[in-house]
Amino acid sequence: MTHAHTLGFPRMGAHRELKFALESFWRGDSSEAQLRDTGRTLRQRHWALQREAGLAQVAVGDFAWYDTTLTLAATLGALPARFGFDAKRLTLSQYFELARGRADQPAMEMTKWFDTNYHYLVPELSADTAFDGGVDWLFDEVDEALAQGLVPKPVILGPISFLWLSKVHGAQSAASAGFDRLSLLPRLVQAYRRLLAGFQQRGVQWVQVDEPVLCLDLPADWLAAFQPAYDELATPGLKLLLATYFDTAADHAVLAAQLPVQGFHIDLVRAPQQLDAWLAALPPQAVLSVGVVDGRNIWRSDLGRILAWLQPLQARLGDRLWIAPSCSLLHVPVTLAHEVKLDAEVRSWLAFATEKIGELKVLAQGLRDGVDSVAEALQANAQALAARRASGRVTNPVVQKRLQRISADMAQRHSPFVQRQAAQREALQLPPLPTTTIGSFPQTAEIRQARAAWRRGELSATDYLQRMRAEIEAVVRKQEELGLDVLVHGEAERNDMVEYFGEQLWGYAFTDNGWVxxxxxxxxxxxVLYGDVFRPEAMTVETTRYAQSLTTRHMKGMLTGPVTMLQWSFVRDDQPRDTTALQLALAIRDEVSDLEQAGIRIVQIDEPAFREGLPLRRTDWPRYLDWAVQAFKVSACSVRDDTQIHTHMCYSEFNDILPAIAALDADVITIETSRSAMELLDGFGAFDYPNEIGPGVYDIHSPRVPSVDAMVRLLQRAAEVIPAERLWVNPDCGLKTRGWPETEAALRNMVQAAQRLREGSALAA
Structure with missing residues (x-):
């Protein structure tokens, strides 16, 4: 019988129950017991959904209070030494300090999970990391599932991937120079052995061990580490499913097949071409789990096509064939059941996590009992797919004609940066080390309540506009009082940096509860980006013009770039992504031109997802970088030399794509660097990045307010890498999620730090 399972399920809840429980606990409004009750309720609800869908096992270990990688580090006993915590006695409050920081310690570094928009906490390792065990939370969840009469399948990140995704803390120090974290593997494997033994003692049958790094271009010594590590992990009576996802692992299939594991999972949505290699290498008794339902996008699967394709595979493998989503369903919303306002036609084309495991149920039944047993479901599926293809809402002739007229000069500024820089300095008259913010200011409860009332029709459009303008004026006055040099309007009217723009563009649809x-x-x-993108009218001009009218200082126009609009949407799968990116670029280009004509001299086009979109394999990088750079430049290059173009990029490793970042030719780039103590800036210095740069001097993902001295030290460190005359001073990212008291305190310290540096003594210190 074909075995259906899932690699993981979303943990926030259909109505973001975990989010609200966490934030209530952090505010001190609820107890730890109440928070734990919410987590238990969500786990049991999600397990019930998996059981009702006929899945043979339920995923355990995909739940985390903040991040699964952080939880695993706490389980293994691999916590940052600088916090001084005992992993075996770790409390929830201490766990959250690791993730969010505290007064005397910045939070652990955070970065993107492969090419997704999920961020994980980067484990901090040193030569002294003992991996001597920690919290038993994962065992507790296994016991919880067993008590419910369920068959648990623990899900853990494998040891090689854990090490690869970690960092050596204090890598800049002489003591850490030359230390290879791979040398920690024997010690780490022993911690994994203890973890697996605990599962085996509880009667667990299968453990899913995720090794997504097998889809990367791993160095030879890392590949060679798999065999001895997994030889040590072999546990009698316990079966291991080695899971890969997000790309092909075909070139490592032979290596993997030699490991003492009992099954393999491969992503056939992202990399269908890898199947033959895995079939050729598959050991005679091993299970092959095929990811055939897209775990990262929300379009319905073509069940008839998949079923027809799976039938001969089942004939070959029999019960050794398992079916699953391509990856964890963490990356899609929970359910369509609560989507009331979503356009009905578009809704019929979609499947969220609950619907995706329902698709697995249909496929499993069809393989088990024959196609006729699921004929009704297949017919409904086929009709929905046909309706999408036939819909007149998908293609826009105006957009298609504009695409044909794109030329090379549309992606080129009029003059080189050196000439533009001189023109901008003359026009803008900014001081050295100019201070600014990334765009958003705190979205207070009052702002959110006003937006909700307006959307419900309880507040008129005029009243809503007046309230937002009052918020904008307050933010402008606050920035003037703090002494910032380049201001922003605060984005009070924006719900989200992608959704806000999508709501004003044709080709987008929106969910009520599609939270990820x-x-x-x-x-x-x-x-949901389902059709050709077109900007029918200006989106930000009037708001930005109003904000500029309130001050004599320069006001930045704030836009989201085409690559980020693409990456942070659920993108149509019926045309190449580069085509959709160019459609977005043309819409944003029109907005940039209108802002310039309205007298705005600085326009920021945020691209926090630029690095995120990079394919996992280097052979695929050139094509992506070519079209991503082109899309950004098409959006940005319509302006005069004295109009300054900024961009912002979020937590990422930039070193390997610095030529492409330089090719964007933004006049100023701001990046998140504070959690890495400016380490991320080193690559820009080594590359001799030519344009201006604003390395973040404090972490907005943490409530911690760093001192003036701490910011001065970071800026001094930055000035060792980038000439001070090309440095800007700014936070790591937008301030939307922060409260006003901490925001004001941090920005006041930031401005004072910049002033000290301008005096010269701090740079010379």
Missing amino acids: QSYGSRCVKPP
Whole structure:
């Protein structure tokens, strides 16, 4: 019988129950017992959904209070030494300090999970990391599932991937120079052995061990580490499913097949071409789990096509064939059941996590009992797919004609940066080390309540506009009082940096509850990009013009770039992504031109997802970087030399794509660097990045307010890498999620730090 399972399920809840429980606990409004009750309720609800869908096992270990990688580090006993915590006695409050920081310690570094918009906490290792065990939370969840009469399948990140995704803390120090974290593997494997033994003692049958790094271009010594590590992990009576996802692992199939594991999972949505290699290498008794339902996008699967394709595979493998989503369903919303306002036609084309495991149920039944047993479901599926293809809403002739007229000069500024820089300095008259913010200011409860009342029709459009303008004026006055040099309007009217623009563009649809976790309690609601993109009218001009009218200082126009609009949407799968990116670029280009004509001299086009979109394999990088750079430049290159173009990029490793970042030719780039103590800036210095740069001097993902001295030290460190005359001073990212008291305190310290540096003594210190 074909075995259906899932690699993981969203943990926030259909109505973001975990988010609200976490934030209530952090505010001190609820107890730890109440928070734990919410987590238990969500786990049991999600397990029930998996059981009702006929899945043979339920995923355990995909739940985390903040991040699964952080939880695993706490389980293994691999916590940052600088916090001084005992992993075996770790409390929830201490766990959250690791993720969010505290007064005397910045939070652990956070970065993107492969090419997704999920952020994980980067484990900090040293030569002294003992891996001597920690919390038993994962065992508790296995016991919880067993008590419910369920068959648990623990899900853990494998040891090679854990090490690869970790960092050596204090890598800049002489003591850490030359230390290879791979040398920690024997010690780490022993910690994994203890973990697996605990599962075996509880009667667990299968453990899913995720090794997504097998889909990367791993160095030879890392590949060679798999065999001895997994030889040590072999546990009698316990079966291991080695899971890969997000790309092909075909070139490592032979290596993997030699490991003492009992099954393999491969992503056939992202990399269908890898199947033959895995079939050729598959050991005679091993299970092959095929990811045939897209775990990262929300379009219905073509069940008839998949079923027809699976039938001969089942004939070959029999019960050794398992079916699953391509990856964890963490990356899609929970269910369509609560989507009341979503356009009905578009809704009929979609499947969220609950619907995706329902698709697995249909496929499993069809393989088990024959196609006729699921004929009704297949017919309904086929009709929905046909309706989408035939819909007149997908293609826009105006957009298609504009695409044909794109030329090379549309992606080129009029003059080189050196000439533009001189023109901008003359026009803008900014001081050295100019201070600014990334765009958003705190979205207070009053702002959110006003937006909700307006959407419900309880507040008129005029009243809503007046309230937002009052918020904008307050933000402008606050920035003037703090002494910032380049201001922003605060984005009070914006719900999300992608959704806000998508709502004003043709080709987008929007969900009510399509929330996806980004990090911690932070959730995003990606819009559904289903058709050709067109900007019918200006989106930000009047708001930005109003904000500029309130001050004599320069006001930045704030836009989201085409690559980020693409990456942070659920993107149509019926045309190449580069085509959709160019459609977005043309819409944003029109907005940039209108802002310039309205007298705005600085325009920021945010691209926090630029690195995120990079394919996992280097052979695929050139094509992506070519079209991503082109899309950004098409959006940005319509302006005069004295109009300054900024961009912002979020937590990422930039070193390997610095030529492409330089090719964007933004006049100023701001990046998140504070959690890495400016380490991320080193690559820009080594590359001799030519344009201006604003390395973040404090972490907005943490409530911690760093001192003036701490910011001065970071800026001094930055000035060792980038000439001070090309440095800007700014936070790591937008301030939307922060409260006003901490925001004001941090920005006041930031401005004072910049002033000290301008005096010269701090740079010379």
